[in-house]
Amino acid sequence: MSALLETDGVVAGYVPDVPILNGVSIHAQAGEIVTIVGPNGAGKSTLVKTIFGLLRPRHGSVRLEGAELAGHRPNEIARRGLGYVPQRDNVFANLTVRENLELGSFDRRATAAQIERMFALFPRLGERPRQRAGSMSGGERQMVAMARALMPDPRILLVDEPSAGLSPAFVDVIFDKLREINAGGVTIVMVEQNARRALAMSDRGYVLDLGANRFTGTGRELLDDPRVAELYLGGTARVDASAADGQK
Amino acid sequence: MTDASRPMLEVRDVACSFGGLRAVDGATLTVEEGSITALIGPNGAGKTTLFNVVTGFCPCEGGSVRLAGQEIARWAPHRIARLGMVRTFQLTKALSAMPVIDNMLLAAPDQPGERLANVVLRPRAVHARERAVRDQARELLAAFRLERHADEYAGTLSGGQRKLLELARALMARPRLLLLDEPLAGVNPSLGLELLQHMQRLRTQEGITFLFIEHDMEAVMNHADLVVVMAEGRVILSGPPRAVAADDRVIDAYLGGKHVPLEEIA
Secondary structure (H helix, E strand, O other): OOOOEEEEEEEEOOEOOEOOEEEEEEEEOOOOEEEEEOOOOOOHHHHHHHHOOOOOOOEEEEEEOOEEOOOOOHHHHHHOOEEEEOOOOOOOOOOEHHHHHHHHOOOHHHHHHHHHHHHHHOHHHHOOOOOEHHHOOHHHHHHHHHHHHHOOOOOEEEEEOOOOOOOHHHHHHHHHHHHHHHHOOOEEEEEOOOHHHHHHOOOEEEEEEOOEEEEEEEHHHHHHOHHHHHHHOOOOOHHHHHHHHOOO | OOOOOOEEEEEEEEEEEEOOEEEEEEEEEEEEOOOEEEEEOOOOOOHHHHHHHHOOOOOOOOOEEEEOOEEOOOOOHHHHHHOOEEEOOOOOOOOOOOEHHHHHHHHOOOOHHHOHHHHHHOHHHHHHHHHHHHHHHHHHHHHOOOHHHOOOEHHHOOHHHHHHHHHHHHHHOOOOEEEEEOOOOOOOHHHHHHHHHHHHHHHHHHOOEEEEEOOOHHHHHHHOOEEEEEEOOEEEEEEOHHHHHOOHHHHHHOOOOOOOOHHHOO
8 A cells, every 4th residue: 555645765954955854754644643753853843844845855755645745835735635733833813713714724615614614623612713813822722723724624634743832631632633633534644742642642653863764663662662762752761760759 | 958948939919911811810929949849730821921920021010029038020021030030931032043052152141241341451351251151051052962053043943952942041141040931842751851850950059949830740740849830810729749739620620630521621
């Protein structure tokens, strides 16, 4: 089975001659949840931005069902079925919830129905369609950003750190929503620092370091791999360390 | 923490509102000298706004803020920072068009080279201080694994790296009390653990007091001496981590006991 989304040896960066990605290859099968983890500055967000066309790869390719996406603009890539939820500044703060969602729509005739669908998925947004997104709490904004990205009914959702800055209760909610969205047939590629939680709900994961693939496997395999735990998940001895701290 | 601890920060009944919303509504809390105190609460509870009020970034409507006994309510932010209360921001404020190392050097206080007369009349003092500041900056950058990027523009750092730069830069200012706004959000867990250990070390070795906002409960429970809980602009509870974690209000409103419907979470 060929992959729905695939990157092959992608090299990309922001400054000439300073690549952030040094040849990254990942793929996602239809229906999967794929999580990308790694240290700060590993290139995780850059990879997602490159897939979405915000950066043009200097080498390598990005393919959707075998068709090349590299070199296409984000609006074209969105039309082909990719949605993107950026890490921060991901809502139009001065616009209302409804206006944010309207901006996500491609087909004006479908807008009203799609908004209703999003309000069903996120009842909290349905209760306050006229509230300005900028006045909402972090968790609610994340919902607005996700709903906006889902408006055109994408096949793949790219999500950059959905849980960062959210209270524990909202982290649960956002991860539950991602599962629900995935169950509805949307393939999810997410970057997360809450690596244990994210990998636990993922079919597969990739560990990036210094702009290159370091480890890959099922979510479970990565969680159980002592090298991955030591280097990227905060160590296996975390429970012991906290017990020792409790003694002071 | 010694028994003879005295309050480093005393906040009494402060309030702050914007756009008709009373984001902080009579909050009261105390941070003991040499402690690591965590501030938790649902998104929108007013935690960041409280930081803004005590550090002078938001107007303080009534109440009092004392730093080591000194009343500082309504002081300008730079005066508060000079008195020893330094903060980081949730949305980082790196100077992107400046190299990482310069972001660091800029934060160091007491640089004789800031005055032209010193440059001319006391060149050795200027150089000595600059060398010391630069060494300190390199050390801190190494501690946060940013030394590789010292000469790159801060704008090229990733989101998580900017958070680390923010923290390193705050430490350059030699604070007595450091306020951290979600230091772990977006930071890789392995590095996050090192960061927490670094915080413990700074407290023990340099006597720095910490007040930090954080949603990572593992970090809060294992590294804070005292946990302060805010909801709807007020402090509703404070106590040792275990007591707070066992409180029903915290479990329901914040930790999201699975039986709690979403609608009840503010």
